[in-house]
Amino acid sequence: GENVEQHPSTLSVQEGDSAVIKCTYSDSASNYFPWYKQELGKGPQLIIDIRSNVGEKKDQRIAVTLNKTAKHFSLHITETQPEDSAVYFCAAKGSASKIIFGSGTRLSIRP
Amino acid sequence: GAVVSQHPSRVICKSGTSVKIECRSLDFQATTMFWYRQFPKQSLMLMATSNEGSKATYEQGVEKDKFLINHASLTLSTLTVTSAHPEDSSFYICSARTQDYYGYTFGSGTRLTVV
Numbered sequence: 001g002e003n004v005e006q007h008p009s010t011l012s013v014q015e016g017d018s019a020v021i022k023c024t025y026s027d028s029a030s031n032y033f034p035w036y037k038q039e040l041g042k043g044p045q046l047i048i049d050i051r052s053n054v055g056e057k058k059d060q061r062i063a064v065t066l067n068k069t070a071k072h073f074s075l076h077i078t079e080t081q082p083e084d085s086a087v088y089f090c091a092a093k094g095s096a097s098k099i100i101f102g103s104g105t106r107l108s109i110r111p
Numbered sequence: 112g113a114v115v116s117q118h119p120s121r122v123i124c125k126s127g128t129s130v131k132i133e134c135r136s137l138d139f140q141a142t143t144m145f146w147y148r149q150f151p152k153q154s155l156m157l158m159a160t161s162n163e164g165s166k167a168t169y170e171q172g173v174e175k176d177k178f179l180i181n182h183a184s185l186t187l188s189t190l191t192v193t194s195a196h197p198e199d200s201s202f203y204i205c206s207a208r209t210q211d212y213y214g215y216t217f218g219s220g221t222r223l224t225v226v
Contacts (some may be wrong), residue, residue: 005162036217046216089154099206
């Protein structure tokens with residue numbers, strides 16, 4: 001089955017700087033890669049996603065890149081703000097149509 | 112956009128009792144729903160996949176007789192934790208797949224505490 005690895009587990013950046021979170025996946029048939037933001041006590045919220053036929057996608061301060069050959073994808077957040085502090089999860093949808101999550105990254109933005 | 116409503120948001124029950132959690136798709140028909148469990152400071156672990164009108168498919172290591180899943184309609188799936196024990200205390204989250212093949216919407220989660 002699909003296995004998704006994510007790093008780093010914690011990340012602290014100065015407000016205004018960029019944050020990068022990286023993930024790798026194992027199932028070469030995976031074709032959909034969403035990123036979720038989870039705040040304490042809440043369900044995960046989709047912030048951006050990318051399909052396997054695209055190499056990069058951007059939405060304002062958030063961008064995701066995908067390297068299918070290497071089976072890794074990354075989340076980039078620019079001009080970070082205090083409200084970006086949360087836990088971020090990458091995920092992959094494999095051939096079984098199940099969303100499998102990475103282990104999560106706790107992002108802290110220092111004022 | 113697609114909305115998934117999950118209830119209750121918090122529940123406390125006594126050890127040995129059963130608890131039912133509901134997951135509803137409010138503005139779309141969800142042919143497939145997923146149930147996840149999340150322990151503190153850990154990731155979401157898929158428990159089972161339920162398709163409307165058929166038996167749920169459980170992930171390895173998940174006891175199907177303990178975690179009963181019913182997906183009787185295109186807008187409702189329920190998870191019943193039977194004979195709950197303190198180790199079942201966790202954050203349970205449902206997800207529903209929209210008609211867009213790539214769309215997955217998550218509920219707000221249920222914090223279960225077994226005392």
